[in-house]
Amino acid sequence: MTAKTTPKKRVKPATSNLAKEAKLPINKGLSKEEQIGFYRDMVRIRRFEERSLRVYQQGKIGGFLHLYIGQESIAVACASLMGDHDHMITAYRNHGHALAVGMNMNECMAELLGKATGCSKGKGGSMHFFAPDKNYWGGHGIVGGQIPLGVGLAYGVKYKGQTGSAMAFMGDGAINQGAVHEAYNLAALWDLPAIFIIENNGYSMGTSQERSSSHPAEGLAARAEGYGMAWENINGESLFAIRDGVGRAIKRAHEESKPTVLEIHTYRYQGHSVADANAKKYRTKEEIDDYRKNHDPLNVYRLYLLDQKIMSEDEMKEIDSEAKQEAEVAAQFADESEFPTAESITEDVYWEADNPDQRTSEGRLFFND
Amino acid sequence: MPEISYRQAIKDALAEEIERDENVVIIGEEVAQYNGAYKVTEGLLERYGPKRIVDAPISEAGFIGMGIGASMLGVRPVMELMFWSFAYVAWDQMINNAGCVRYMSGGLINVPIVIRGPANGGTNVGATHSHTPENLIANMPGLKVVCPATPYDAKGLMKAAIRDNDPVYVMESTLLYGTTGEVPEEEYVIPLGKADIKREGTDVTIVCHGPSVPVALTAAQILKDEHDIEAEVVDLRSIRPLDEDTIIESVKKTNRAVLVEENRPFCGVDAQIAYTIQNKAFDYLDAPVQRVSTIDAPAIYSPAVEPEQLPKASTVVEKVLGIM
Numbered sequence: 124m125t126a127k128t129t130p131k132k133r134v135k136p137a138t139s140n141l142a143k144e145a146k147l148p149i150n151k152g153l154s155k156e157e158q159i160g161f162y163r164d165m166v167r168i169r170r171f172e173e174r175s176l177r178v179y180q181q182g183k184i185g186g187f188l189h190l191y192i193g194q195e196s197i198a199v200a201c202a203s204l205m206g207d208h209d210h211m212i213t214a215y216r217n218h219g220h221a222l223a224v225g226m227n228m229n230e231c232m233a234e235l236l237g238k239a240t241g242c243s244k245g246k247g248g249s250m251h252f253f254a255p256d257k258n259y260w261g262g263h264g265i266v267g268g269q270i271p272l273g274v275g276l277a278y279g280v281k282y283k284g285q286t287g288s289a290m291a292f293m294g295d296g297a298i299n300q301g302a303v304h305e306a307y308n309l310a311a312l313w314d315l316p317a318i319f320i321i322e323n324n325g326y327s328m329g330t331s332q333e334r335s336s337s338h339p340a341e342g343l344a345a346r347a348e349g350y351g352m353a354w355e356n357i358n359g360e361s362l363f364a365i366r367d368g369v370g371r372a373i374k375r376a377h378e379e380s381k382p383t384v385l386e387i388h389t390y391r392y393q394g395h396s397v398a399d400a401n402a403k404k405y406r407t408k409e410e411i412d413d414y415r416k417n418h419d420p421l422n423v424y425r426l427y428l429l430d431q432k433i434m435s436e437d438e439m440k441e442i443d444s445e446a447k448q449e450a451e452v453a454a455q456f457a458d459e460s461e462f463p464t465a466e467s468i469t470e471d472v473y474w475e476a477d478n479p480d481q482r483t484s485e486g487r488l489f490f491n492d
Numbered sequence: 493m494p495e496i497s498y499r500q501a502i503k504d505a506l507a508e509e510i511e512r513d514e515n516v517v518i519i520g521e522e523v524a525q526y527n528g529a530y531k532v533t534e535g536l537l538e539r540y541g542p543k544r545i546v547d548a549p550i551s552e553a554g555f556i557g558m559g560i561g562a563s564m565l566g567v568r569p570v571m572e573l574m575f576w577s578f579a580y581v582a583w584d585q586m587i588n589n590a591g592c593v594r595y596m597s598g599g600l601i602n603v604p605i606v607i608r609g610p611a612n613g614g615t616n617v618g619a620t621h622s623h624t625p626e627n628l629i630a631n632m633p634g635l636k637v638v639c640p641a642t643p644y645d646a647k648g649l650m651k652a653a654i655r656d657n658d659p660v661y662v663m664e665s666t667l668l669y670g671t672t673g674e675v676p677e678e679e680y681v682i683p684l685g686k687a688d689i690k691r692e693g694t695d696v697t698i699v700c701h702g703p704s705v706p707v708a709l710t711a712a713q714i715l716k717d718e719h720d721i722e723a724e725v726v727d728l729r730s731i732r733p734l735d736e737d738t739i740i741e742s743v744k745k746t747n748r749a750v751l752v753e754e755n756r757p758f759c760g761v762d763a764q765i766a767y768t769i770q771n772k773a774f775d776y777l778d779a780p781v782q783r784v785s786t787i788d789a790p791a792i793y794s795p796a797v798e799p800e801q802l803p804k805a806s807t808v809v810e811k812v813l814g815i816m
Contacts, residue, residue, distance in 0.1 A: 212561075244598035253597035260564060261597065268584050271554050275561015282517065282543070282567050289561075302584065305554025312549065471599035472633050474657040483652065486685025486733035489633065490764070492771070 133325055133332045134342035135388055139361035141427035149204075149370040150363045158433055159442075161203065161362055165195040165421045167446045168219045171228050174450035175218070175235055179397050183458070184235045188249050190393040191219035196420030197322055197387050198223040200365035201290055204373055205258060208280055208287025212260040212273045214294060215250035216322075216391075224257040228453035238460035245463045246471060266327075267293060267300030270319065274306045277317035281380060288316040288376035290369075296327020298343050299336060307384070311350040316376030318369065319347075319384045322359070328395040329405040344386035352382050359389035360418045390414040493674040501643035501675050502532050502608075502664065505650035506570060508679065510540055513568060516654060519546040519559055520572025520609075529574045530610065530669050552578050556607065557585035560659075563605040564593070570654060573609035576663055577623040590659040591634040606653045608662035611639075612703045613754060613791045613802050615666055622791035624754045626702070627761045629661050630732040636660045638684055638730045639702030643673040645729055648682030656684065665703045685733030689742070693724035696748040696812050699739055699765055701728040704752040704784075704803050711752075711808035719809075721816060731761055739765060740772045747778040750811045752803050757785040779815035784808050 144150065172190045179188045191198070194216070201211065202223035213220050221231055226242060234241030235249055242252050252262040260276060263269035273291025280287040297303055298321060310317040321343050327335050332343075339345040347354035353375060357368040365387060372383035392411055394402030403411070415422075428434040469489055475482045476489070496504070509516045522529045524537040524547040537545040548555040552573065559569035573579055579586060590603045613622035629637040636658055640646040646664065653660035690705060691712050700708040705727045712723040724742050728735065743749050749769050751762035766781045787801040 210565075242598065243596055243600075246598050247596040251596040253593075253600050255564070255597075255600050260561075260601070261593070263589070265584055265588050268557070268588060271557020271585055272561035272564070272589055274554070275558040275563070276565055277561075278558055279562040279565030279567045282515075282562065283565070302553040302557060305551040306557065308549065308551060309554050309558055469633075471595050471597075473636075474594065474599075474602050477599060478657075483681075484636070484656070484684035484686075484730075484733050486687075486730060486735040486737075488685075488733045490734075 133323070134356060136356055136358035139358045139364055139423060141361055141363055141423060142431065144361050144363035144367060145427070147363060147367045149366050155433055158428065161199055162424060162428060162434065162439070163442050163446070164199045164223055165424065166442055167449065168195045168198065168222050169421060170443070170446035170450045171222060171231065171453065172218060174454055175232065176397060178232070178235065178454055184249065185237060186248055187215070187396040187398060188235070189216040189396045190391065191216050192393055193391045193414065193419065194322055194324060194359065194389045195219055196362040196365055196424065197320070197359055197389060200362045201320065201369050204366060204369055206287065208285040209373065210258040210260060210276045210280070210287065210289040211292070212269050212276060212289065213262065213292035214266065214269055214297065215264050216294065217250065217252050217262040220292065221252040221254065221259065221262070224254060224259040226252065226254050226257065226259070228449050229456045232453035232457040233460050236457040236460070237462060238457055239463040239467070240456070240460040244467065244471065267297035267303045269293070270297065270303045270306040274310050274315060274317050277310060277315040278313070280316055286377050288318055288373050290318045290320055292320045292322060294327060295321055295323040295325065295332050295343060296335065298346070307347070307350045307352065310382035311352045314380045315382055316380050317382040318372045318376060319382065321384070321386045322389055323386050324389050324391045326395070326405065328399070329401050331405065342386050344384045347384035352384055354384040354386070357385055357387045359387040360420045360423045362420060362424050389420070390418065493676050495672045496643055496675050497670055497672050498643045498646050499530065499532050499669040501647035502650055503534065503536070505647045506533065507536065507539065509651060509654045510544055515566060515568045516570060517544050517546060517567060518570050518572065519548050519555060521548055521550055521574050523547060523572050530666060532669070533572070552582040553585055556582035557589060559605055560585055560590045560603055563603050564601050568604050568654060570606040570608060573607060575621050576609050576611035576625055577621045579625060587632055591632045595634060602657050603659045604657045605659050606662060607659070608650070609664060610666040611663035612665040612667055613786065614703070614798060616793060616795045616798055618793045619790035624663070624702070626663050626731050627755045627759060630761060634659070635732070636684060637663065637732050639663045640729060641668065641702055641705035641727055643671070643675050645682060645688065647675055648680050649684065649729060651681045652684050655681070660684065663702060667703060682729070684730045685735055686730065687735035687738040688727045688729055689724060689738065690727045691723065691725040693722035693746065695721045695746055696723045696750060696816070697726055697739070697742040697746045698723050698750050698752060698808065699726045699728065699762070700752040701731065701761065703754050707803050707805050708752050708808060710805040711812070714805060714809050715812055719813065721812065723812065736768050736772065739768065743769050743773045744776045747776050748815050750782045750784065750808060752784045752808055754786050754803060756788050757783060758788065760785050782811040782815055784811055
């Protein structure tokens with residue numbers, strides 16, 4: 124059999140139509156308050172990240188800062204569908220997911236500054252936010268390494284006999300990692316309620332999809348065919364289209380305990396991380412401007428809300444200024460918080476060391492002399 | 493006390509823990525229908541069914557990572573690696589995820605997983621199947637690593653490992669699976685981090701772990717029979733946590749130490765032990781600490797030569813005689 128010439132172009136879904144997608148079964152029952160809530164959630168993520176960028180530029184954040192600006196619709200839509208036993212795990216571009224599941228700006232901003240009041244006590248940093256009480260399992264730094272963990276969450280849900288799912292997010296750069304394919308196989312082989320969500324922003328760091336991935340004409344999610352999994356392409360500029368596609372995947376997970384691969388088309392305006400000095404060299408200014416102007420999920424949703432008279436400009440301005448204020452307060456909180464103590468370096472390493480009353484082992488756990 | 497094999501002892505530990513805790517699940521290649529590549533899990537599928545005994549495809553990064561993810565939710569997976577040498581394809585999962593997630597989450601997430609399997613040379617399977625990575629694992633704070641050498645230790649340590657709330661990596665030996673020893677019928681658990689004096693002596697301390705324990709015991713017997721030297725054999729059992737007290741007490745008594753292990757010499761476990769001895773028993777030493785390790789090269793295949801590469805009782809005897 125001769126291999127077909129590999130189409131390497133990024134597949135973009137047709138332009139969204141939110142008014143139409145709002146009438147899809149999963150969206151049509153949404154109240155006005157719920158729809159405003161989605162707007163607020165997206166605005167909060169964007170304002171938080173814009174504020175964090177300023178803090179970074181002030182030199183108060185170390186290492187990396189991978190911004191989610193342009194992709195907010197995905198985390199918000201997915202979080203809006205989570206029930207008691209639905210879980211989320213993602214990679215290092217994780218601030219949006221964290222806020223979407225309900226983590227607060229203070230603990231997130233403080234973590235960026237490496238403060239003891241941060242969600243990970245200053246031990247994780249930008250890439251490593253966690254909130255297991257909100258079914259949010261991080262925040263992982265190695266491309267694709269979190270996907271087997273996501274399958275493990277799905278395995279755990281099934282093992283415990285719960286009706287739930289695990290949404291495992293990755294970027295388009297992760298889909299060529301071996302661990303991702305092993306995870307695909309296990310999820311399909313064992314009928315696990317896993318939902319693989321590829322947030323395709325077109326670039327794995329500075330390498331475009333065209334230069335990194337060989338895939339079927341239908342796109343990256345279509346690789347699922349090889350594992351006998353259901354898949355779908357979703358237009359990420361539409362929060363309602365995302366809810367529709369992810370809702371189907373959750374239903375499949377809950378009712379049939381079957382996995383799904385979703386490719387959600389999106390875009391990031393900032394570099395791979397803030398330290399990415401070449402952000403505008405591997406793509407054109409025109410491309411970035413086109414997304415900002417015509418495909419920005421927040422703006423597309425804003426226009427829908429105005430058009431449908433669900434919100435007024437004034438109400439939007441109020442939400443906007445509240446979000447800015449919340450981010451400002453978070454920046455101040457983070458600034459004023461204490462750094463962790465040097466003594467805390469060896470805390471949170473071993474459960475046993477942190478729970479000496481319940482320790483059953485003996486001998487030395489640490490070797491610091 | 494009944495005598496059972498090391499293999500049976502591990503199986504009994506697994507079975508008892510499966511019965512004790514509904515969250516314990518055995519996952520690995522060929523553990524269920526095939527009855528285990530080394531028969532450690534023989535009969536468990538029949539007894540406990542496919543929910544508790546799960547055959548995984550050859551996909552270590554996938555299924556080890558999956559086990560780690562499940563453990564974050566409170567499942568207690570016991571993952572079998574057919575060889576510890578295969579850990580390297582799952583290294584990111586084992587080190588970055590299992591080893592770091594508790595820390596990076598500020599203590600919010602625990603990983604109560606056990607990863608077990610054989611880690612030894614001496615079976616003519618070449619360099620890629622003969623690794624002993626306990627030193628590499630012990631270098632990773634957040635992880636625990638134990639190397640049982642006898643049936644009694646294998647059972648007691650395995651039960652402790654499964655009950656532990658931190659990730660515990662258990663390194664067994666294909667050459668020990670068939671060995672036998674006394675194991676009580678009543679339940680017992682051996683705490684991690686507790687060394688065991690396998691032979692008492694007064695003249696020299698031989699520190700060893702895992703597959704080097706029988707080597708050290710053979711050397712001790714030769715020293716007694718042929719040289720009238722009473723060697724004390726200290727089996728570490730657990731590498732991290734480490735029982736430094738037992739080592740130091742023994743060295744203070746004997747004033748001499750020879751360290752034996754299957755790791756390569758550079759940055760092997762015994763490099764740390766040697767440091768500890770000079771640091772905490774310097775004034776008690778009558779001679780420099782000696783080491784016997786695997787000869788510093790990848791594992792040779794040649795069946796005739798491989799035994800020369802691994803720690804030998806005769807080399808241990810020579811090292812002891814050299815410092816007496």
